Amino acid sequence: ASAACDAGEMVIKFSHVTNTDRHPKGIAATLFAERVNTEMNGKACVEVYPNSTLYNDDQVLEAMLQGDVQMAAPSLSKFETFTKQFRIFDLPFMFKNMDAVDAFQNSDTGQAMKESMVRRGLLGLDFWHNGLKQFSANKPLISPSDASGLKFRVQPSDVLVAQMEALGASPQPMAFSEVYGALQTGVVDGQENTWSNIYGQKFFEVQDGITETNHGLIDYMVVTSVDWWEGLDADVRDQLATIMHEVTAERNAAIGEVDSSNRQAVLDAGGVIRELTAEQRQAWVDAMLPVWSKFEADVGADNIAAAQAFNASN
Amino acid sequence: MSSHHDAPQSGIARFIDNFEETLIAVLLGLMTVITFVNVVLRYLFNSQLIWGLEVVLILFAWLVLLGISYGFKKTSHLGVDAVTNLLPDRPRRIVALLSAFACFAYAFLLMKGAYDYWAPFAALQPTEGRWFPLGFTEGVRDRAFYVTDQVPMLGIFRWLEDAINYGEAYDKLPRVIPYAMIPFAAALILLRVVQATIRIIRGTQDSLIVSHEAEEEVERVAHGEYEE
Amino acid sequence: MDVVFLFTMVVGLLLIGVPIAVSLGLSSMIFLLMFSETSLASIAQSMYQAMAGHYTLLAIPFFILASSFMSTGGVAKRIVRFSIACVGHFPGGLAIAGVFACMIFAALSGSSPATVVAIGTIVIAAMRQVGYSKDFAAGVICNAGTLGILIPPSIVMVVYASATDVSVGRMFLAGVIPGLMAGGMLMLTIYLIAKIKNLPKGEWAGWSEIGASFREAFWGLMLIVIIMVGIYGIPGITKAIFTPTEAAAVASVYAFIVASFIYRDMGPLSAGEGNAPTPLINKPHALLTALWHKDTRHTLFDAGKLTIMLMFIIANALILKHVLTDEQIPQQIAEAMLSAGFGKIMFLVMVNVILLIGGQFMEPSGLIVIVAPLVFPIAIELGVDPIHLGIIMVVNMEIGMITPPVGLNLFVTSGVAGMPMMKVVRAALPFLAVLFVFLILVTYVPFISTWLPTTLMGPEIITN
Numbered sequence A: 001a002s003a004a005c006d007a008g009e010m011v012i013k014f015s016h017v018t019n020t021d022r023h024p025k026g027i028a029a030t031l032f033a034e035r036v037n038t039e040m041n042g043k044a045c046v047e048v049y050p051n052s053t054l055y056n057d058d059q060v061l062e063a064m065l066q067g068d069v070q071m072a073a074p075s076l077s078k079f080e081t082f083t084k085q086f087r088i089f090d091l092p093f094m095f096k097n098m099d100a101v102d103a104f105q106n107s108d109t110g111q112a113m114k115e116s117m118v119r120r121g122l123l124g125l126d127f128w129h130n131g132l133k134q135f136s137a138n139k140p141l142i143s144p145s146d147a148s149g150l151k152f153r154v155q156p157s158d159v160l161v162a163q164m165e166a167l168g169a170s171p172q173p174m175a176f177s178e179v180y181g182a183l184q185t186g187v188v189d190g191q192e193n194t195w196s197n198i199y200g201q202k203f204f205e206v207q208d209g210i211t212e213t214n215h216g217l218i219d220y221m222v223v224t225s226v227d228w229w230e231g232l233d234a235d236v237r238d239q240l241a242t243i244m245h246e247v248t249a250e251r252n253a254a255i256g257e258v259d260s261s262n263r264q265a266v267l268d269a270g271g272v273i274r275e276l277t278a279e280q281r282q283a284w285v286d287a288m289l290p291v292w293s294k295f296e297a298d299v300g301a302d303n304i305a306a307a308q309a310f311n312a313s314n
Numbered sequence B: 001m002s003s004h005h006d007a008p009q010s011g012i013a014r015f016i017d018n019f020e021e022t023l024i025a026v027l028l029g030l031m032t033v034i035t036f037v038n039v040v041l042r043y044l045f046n047s048q049l050i051w052g053l054e055v056v057l058i059l060f061a062w063l064v065l066l067g068i069s070y071g072f073k074k075t076s077h078l079g080v081d082a083v084t085n086l087l088p089d090r091p092r093r094i095v096a097l098l099s100a101f102a103c104f105a106y107a108f109l110l111m112k113g114a115y116d117y118w119a120p121f122a123a124l125q126p127t128e129g130r131w132f133p134l135g136f137t138e139g140v141r142d143r144a145f146y147v148t149d150q151v152p153m154l155g156i157f158r159w160l161e162d163a164i165n166y167g168e169a170y171d172k173l174p175r176v177i178p179y180a181m182i183p184f185a186a187a188l189i190l191l192r193v194v195q196a197t198i199r200i201i202r203g204t205q206d207s208l209i210v211s212h213e214a215e216e217e218v219e220r221v222a223h224g225e226y227e228e
Numbered sequence C: 001m002d003v004v005f006l007f008t009m010v011v012g013l014l015l016i017g018v019p020i021a022v023s024l025g026l027s028s029m030i031f032l033l034m035f036s037e038t039s040l041a042s043i044a045q046s047m048y049q050a051m052a053g054h055y056t057l058l059a060i061p062f063f064i065l066a067s068s069f070m071s072t073g074g075v076a077k078r079i080v081r082f083s084i085a086c087v088g089h090f091p092g093g094l095a096i097a098g099v100f101a102c103m104i105f106a107a108l109s110g111s112s113p114a115t116v117v118a119i120g121t122i123v124i125a126a127m128r129q130v131g132y133s134k135d136f137a138a139g140v141i142c143n144a145g146t147l148g149i150l151i152p153p154s155i156v157m158v159v160y161a162s163a164t165d166v167s168v169g170r171m172f173l174a175g176v177i178p179g180l181m182a183g184g185m186l187m188l189t190i191y192l193i194a195k196i197k198n199l200p201k202g203e204w205a206g207w208s209e210i211g212a213s214f215r216e217a218f219w220g221l222m223l224i225v226i227i228m229v230g231i232y233g234i235p236g237i238t239k240a241i242f243t244p245t246e247a248a249a250v251a252s253v254y255a256f257i258v259a260s261f262i263y264r265d266m267g268p269l270s271a272g273e274g275n276a277p278t279p280l281i282n283k284p285h286a287l288l289t290a291l292w293h294k295d296t297r298h299t300l301f302d303a304g305k306l307t308i309m310l311m312f313i314i315a316n317a318l319i320l321k322h323v324l325t326d327e328q329i330p331q332q333i334a335e336a337m338l339s340a341g342f343g344k345i346m347f348l349v350m351v352n353v354i355l356l357i358g359g360q361f362m363e364p365s366g367l368i369v370i371v372a373p374l375v376f377p378i379a380i381e382l383g384v385d386p387i388h389l390g391i392i393m394v395v396n397m398e399i400g401m402i403t404p405p406v407g408l409n410l411f412v413t414s415g416v417a418g419m420p421m422m423k424v425v426r427a428a429l430p431f432l433a434v435l436f437v438f439l440i441l442v443t444y445v446p447f448i449s450t451w452l453p454t455t456l457m458g459p460e461i462i463t464n
């Protein structure tokens, strides 16, 4: 991806915040760049800027609206400032599994969400999966009361703050790069993340164990600037969209495998994983479900109903 | 010797100095207190000001942006004077003028960038042109809706909802407010650089950087001016 | 070569006396406008985000503030007294005590020139009184002062950690052993010179003086404990309490309390030089008035001003870094170096050479912001430990501080000792040689830097 673009090619800057070869997002971005750079050689060229070297998730959307970067894939909670509907993805236990997430994102409701920010200048191209979140802490988490009184690092999102407060835990906003050190030294007690992040950031090394709650979602949306996208030649735009959809389909289909291999890698490296019985899991659901009503007005009752329908069929 | 702060000052000049100095002290003091309070809340009370970190970072940006112009006013920015000190008087004056011009170019470009960056957040149009502002653009989508992550909305800014946000309520402080410091500070930097350039032309100031005369150096460090 | 043009512009502007920050920023803007599509607005964004988007750099104003309260509040003189009591009776005793005091102050402060001024003003005068030459005294302190950035806490380490996303806590731990070693090597050198030249030694004042001076310095020394325990905790007793950034803010508050209410060398309870301070019981409202007392305000302002000067440079270095990234320069350099077949050793030599040259002109933090992203990916590719690379960079910066033309420690020492700068350069030379030997040692023996953090925190993880 670092190959220099040829003269005369349209340069597409794709900025993201992970590595290029192990994180699901990084792998997908690299694949997209490789395919564009071969299949659209002479017309378009994607330059990938990984590891927040160009922009972090907070800055990249501003830069996109300014026209300084063309593509990015921030986590879905970053879009909550653009439209509150996106809070649906942060609500605890909204989706039963990744198949339900997939079905919802590909439904008319999901497709409409990609276009919901057009008036703000952003267009969603595709959803990219990372996976479902698990809890970890410096003590065993079996029942929700175990989390009570603990300090959990969360992403800065109103929903996640409310979720931790529903558990009686104390939500702590903290830069992602600080989390490992803070967990290790005990500045915070726990965190929530997907298997690929828990393994990639080695959080399991500095936690008592990971509880397999699958309670939330971390996914991304590939976005572009409406003005830039609509200014492209139709054939270029169509070809980019096609490649993007194919890359998305390929990588999203592989997410189950990526997730389970990361889960296995945690075990192989000596991490402890705790599975919950159906009853134990239900206790977590009961504790966190009140959060829904708090954000129902933002998210839309019909959207919640649509998501629940996919839980039943997946 | 390149500093002029020993020159007699008018009452207004002294008042402005005082105001700027107090502001710098207050911003740093607030940053320290909020951070400290959050540590205490977390460690002893298992609680936190959720907006604390973001507000401290905003204050940090304000402190530095505001302070840069003060540094130009007091000629306290670091530079290399080893070469210019070797020059005879006349060439040294010419080089000082060149360096003042470079600072002016910097401040001017920064001013354009700062306004262009901030304008859409205030529902204004940025300027046309790449190097120089050539009028205002049209049809750039505004970003007045864009709010901060965690900073609560303050009542005194509610009028902004009607003024720039089409009457839609803000549930967090809109970014236009913290970002307003960027064009404001840039304008102040431009002003101070122009004033310093005039002093150099008039011959009442030697250069735009702090000089490295040994005696002054100790004085300066004793007042905590270097920290590396 | 566009990049050559960019760096020529930076150096050219520096040489005609343009402020460092402006040289970096203006060159970046011109380069950006000429060679890329990116807007000027992105420069304003980078400038604001240099502070608002870098949580790690927030440690800088707080460590500066803590250090300001420590210097104003009379901690240094108490540390010097304690150091003389401990090692003053060895051959070359006062000089060794000077190094020892610099090491202790370095553990409180994140900065080198601050260390020279705090300790140097007291120790150089004392050394001259007992018969040392001015040159010898200046040479010792000029060098020992550089330990300010090697012994944690360290502003330069904070900047490195922020530029490369390694953990600040880990960097701080990594500096402990190299810091003690460098200090030890300086002391040993002095001891040997003292033996050969028969330099004066002090009287052994007995354990009671050690005890008395320790009690005096105790509140200042406690800050080291607060920082270390706060960041790392004590196994089995307490977990860590704060992040390194928060540690700096807590240190500031603590230093303010010690200076205003315990030592009372500043604030409403101070009665001026030589007079006994007012007891708090006689003036309880001082608890409140100290918050806005002119000494407090002044210390805050001084620390703020220094933060601004440093961050102005760092912010513009970040703009330059952004422009370099935007133009994919780090990848090009990495590919060039890797395809040239550089091994680990050649690479480290290159890094040393780049930093030694850069350190002659640039201010350390700005230099690290620019160089670290250029060499970091290559280091990872070649299997160099990021923490080890960080320590190498810090030691290079130490050397840059005591070599002309730009060397903050040189300027400061020449002022403190009242001698011309070139004379200080010569005086510092024998000890500079010691630092060079130390640089070679640190470069080729990674173990020195990585052992402590690896033992206490496990191996470094590279997540990028």
Ligand code: NA
Binding pocket: C105, C106, C107, C108, C109, C110, C111, C147, C148, C149, C150, C151, C152, C153, C154
């Ligand atoms: Na230090």
Ligand code: NA
Binding pocket: C359, C360, C361, C399, C400, C401, C402, C403, C404, C405, C406, C407
């Ligand atoms: Na130097």
